[in-house]
Amino acid sequence: MQSQSGIPGRPGGSPARRGRGIRTGAAALAAALTVTLGTGAASAQAAGPGPKPKQHAVAVTPGAVTEDPSSAERAAAQKASSAAAADGVAARPLMGWSSWSLQSTNYPGVNPGGNGNWLTEAHVLEQADVLAEKLKPYGYEYVNIDAGWSRTTSWAPGFDEYGREIASPERFPHGMKYVADQIHAKGLKAGIYLAVGLAKEAYAGGTTPIWNAPGCTTADIVYPDLRTTNGWDSSYKIDFSKPCSQKYIDSQARLIADWGYDFLKLDGVGPGSFKSGDNYNNIPDVAAWRAAIDATGRPIRFLVSWSLDRNHAADWKKYANGWRIQTDVECYCDTLVTWNNSVKIRWDDVPAWTPWAGPGGWNDLDSLDVGNGEMDGLSKDERQSYMTLWAISAAPLYTGDDLTTLDSYGLSLLTNKEVIAVDQQGIPARPVTPTGPGQVWGVKNTDGSYTVALFNMGSLPAQVTADWTSFGFGGKAAVRDLWQHSDLGVRDGSISATLPAHGSRLFRVTPKSPAPKTVSYEAEASGNTLVNGASNAGCSGCSGAAKVGNLYNGGALRINNVTVPKTGVYQVNIRYVTGDPRSATVSANGQNAVTLAFPPSGGWDIAATVTVPMQLHAGANTIEIDSSTPVYSPDIDKVEVPLNVR
Structure with a gap:
């Protein structure tokens, strides 16, 4: 089943190479699902694919004119974001683990029962055990359950009598509150997933009543023509001019708050998710979710996804605590990710969003799959560069790896306290020499030092040089290698390194001379x-x-x-x-x-x-x-x- 997607039920399927059409991983995943689901797939397609199968990346046209938010919109967004941070929500980039990378891979043995079927209560709690033991001491705390938790292994959805998603007994036999309680007992936080809009299956002819809203049914919250929305058209668009509509969102927020969840990912949101136009403008949905979450009184961290339209950055910052800036990082292939599909495009994507990152709301680059070695699908150099970019971008650090099989190198990457500190200070870096395979990125830190990263994006070894004047200082500076935990001494004017293909270095540079003229x-x-x-x-x-x-x-x-x-x-x-x-x-x-x-x-x-x-x-x-x-x-x-x- 494919509708810019791979796995029915997670609107969003497979990411695509920018400007090169749909990824082969997505097509393979879709084909596998068609075989797996058989006639059930056909009936599900008729009703509309459910959340998650993913996406087709769209090239950014040089010279295309963007429309910036107004100064008033920026101010309102910053005020809301600052208020969230002051309340303790998203004051720093999130750290944790997410299930989707393992759900989406064809790596041998991971999804033997069919694509997307890795997700079970037992698997999630097993990952939570390892997170608590090995990664929690370094700041990792969220256990985020992605698409499929409410669906059977054949991807049929489940709802309560009020049209709200509930746990699949096949996957989560003890229910979602039990899972959250178990996660909390380990000193961790629990995350859950929903797709934007009213799921087609929840509509049920318009007769489904809305919880705590006497007289309201699903017919009273959608448009009469049943227009569709989200990245997969798996939901009916909600009409928020109708008073019953907010009641429905309130009822969903109340349910996940009562279960004890601390994080919500709302997926397939537009403008974005490779959709545009009125049907796919989900800003009213996002605003309604913000109001509903606030009304619960529970500090739920709120992420909107995926590949969101930067023209509406002020809306995402005003209403959410994070926003996905691109397609899925997963390759939908025999590994979790690959360098070309789609790790490396993040170097192109991040700069446009840099000004929007800060306490209360962060640019989300997606999962950080650097811990499993062969399963990751990357070389050691690529794994280090991957985490380096996430860290200098002040991006959420949530791995999608199988935490039970972390290799020693991957564990060393994920637990490097100096690199984590770069991420958690919350000041994103920018490229200063972005032309060619050798790139230099950097940012001034809160203590007056500078974070300087060197990258070789090419396929051959190359020397990359960072000149201090690119960052506004000069002369002599003390240099520390953050990956190697090594002081390199004082360097005059610059630092150079010969990097392997797709390699990187990460330094803290402390000026020792007066600023140059x-x-x-x-x-x-x-x-x-x-x-x-x-x-x-x-x-x-x-x-x-x-x-x-x-x-x-x-x-x-x-x-x-x-x-x-x-x-x-x-x-x-x-x-x-x-x-x-x-x-x-x-x-x-x-x-x-x-x-x-x-x-x-x-x-x-x-x-x-x-x-x-x-x-x-x-x-x-x-x-x-x-x-x-x-x-x-x-x-x-x-x-x-x-x-x-x-």
Whole structure:
């Protein structure tokens, strides 16, 4: 059964390679389910697939114009998020374990009864035992049960008399409250899963009564034409102009709160989940869930999923405590994940969302499957890079591994206290040299030091260098290798490492010298030259509250009279603004032009920096930032040139 999916019942199935069509893992999983379910699959399809089978990734078109939330929307979102953190909900990124990676894999022996059938009460509690013993001392505390808990192993759903999902006796014979109680007894927290909308099977001809809402039935909460919603069209869209609708959401929230759950994942949410349009606008659902959760009085951490539309980031931050920024990380294949499908695309996805992460709400990159060795489907270097990106992004750290078979290397990754501390300080890093296979990411820490990560995204070994001036400091700095727990001494100006394919290093860098002198050149300065339609524009988040834009189809900005004391290679910082991925050709004095990738800065009035080495000669120079026909380039705030040369 496939509807952009793989496993019926978890709206969402298999992730896809960005821009390359549906993944073969999804197709294989769907085919396997068709064989497994036989005629039952056909009848389930007629009623609409249930939650989870997953998704088809959509390429982000360079030059596509995003619509930023207004300043008022941002303020409201930040206020709500800060209030949640003050109440102790999502003050830091979540740490724990989730069931879906094991449910979705074809790894031998994991799902012998059929795809998705790993999920049982016994398996969940077994994982909770190991989490409590081996990982809880390091901060891991959530045990999150994903799709399928209310469905039989043939994926038939179960509901109570009020249209609310209840445990499948086949999977959870003691019920969901019992499971939560057992998890709590281990000093852990319990998580549960639902898909957005009214499940088609719960509608039951519109006659199902709503709990604690006399006179209300399911016919009173949906649109008369029974329009569908969510990433799999497995539910009817709820009409929140009807007073009975909030009562239904309240009844579901009350049930999971009474069971004792501390976390809810609401899946298939749009705009996102590779759906758009009015039918798939689930912001009213998310708002209703926020109100319902608050009304229970229980501090339930609330995640919305998946591949959510960044244009609505303020809505996700206002109503939720986390939001999935991309498709599933699982490969729906013979391992849990693979590098190409879809771990590596996270390096492209994260930058656009960075400004939205913070106490009360976090960018969710999905499961962290680095602990099982062969089952993970990754090399050791890839496993380290995977966790490095999650940690520097202040992303939730929840593994989908089989905790009963953690290998020693995986356990060392998951329990590295220095790397966990980077994640838990809650300040996401950004790329500063994102072009080519060698990438440098970093962020200033709360204690004045810097976290600096080096990545080799290429398939061959490569040297990667981080220059201190990319981060706004210079001279000498003490360096500590966080993965190796090793002090490397003092380095002057930069640090380099030769990295294996898909390898990484992670450092804490503490400046020991005064900040270097730099000179800033504003893009909008009158002495610059604007070419082929490039023009000045206002920008509240830019230096001088202005920028240069319309760099398109040959449009260019020439920053004149960039003056340096002597000839050499300078690490030039380009401060730019863009809501989506863009590129530009950069050159100095008409020589050595290079095309740079500019990751999203996070919004059209939020500035970010990339660094490019440029050969400048003593005296005055001209730096040109030129669009490549017919590609849009980012808007430019300014360039910063250090007065020291490498």
